[in-house]
Amino acid sequence: MNVARSFSTWRKYRQTVNELGRMTTRELNDLGIARSDIRTVARSAAAL
Numbered sequence: 001m002n003v004a005r006s007f008s009t010w011r012k013y014r015q016t017v018n019e020l021g022r023m024t025t026r027e028l029n030d031l032g033i034a035r036s037d038i039r040t041v042a043r044s045a046a047a048l
Helices: 003-022 025-031 035-046
Strands: none
Touching: 003 035, 025 035
16 A cells, blocks of 8 residues: 555544544444444554
């Protein structure tokens, strides 16, 4: 992976973690995501 692609992937991961982290537990539950699964979901979204 080149540097630009790595940075883009990392940025997508961080953005997803931040957005999900701002949600309430109830909102996450509505999406079927446990708070402990946020990083796993973000990795999946960023295709790490």
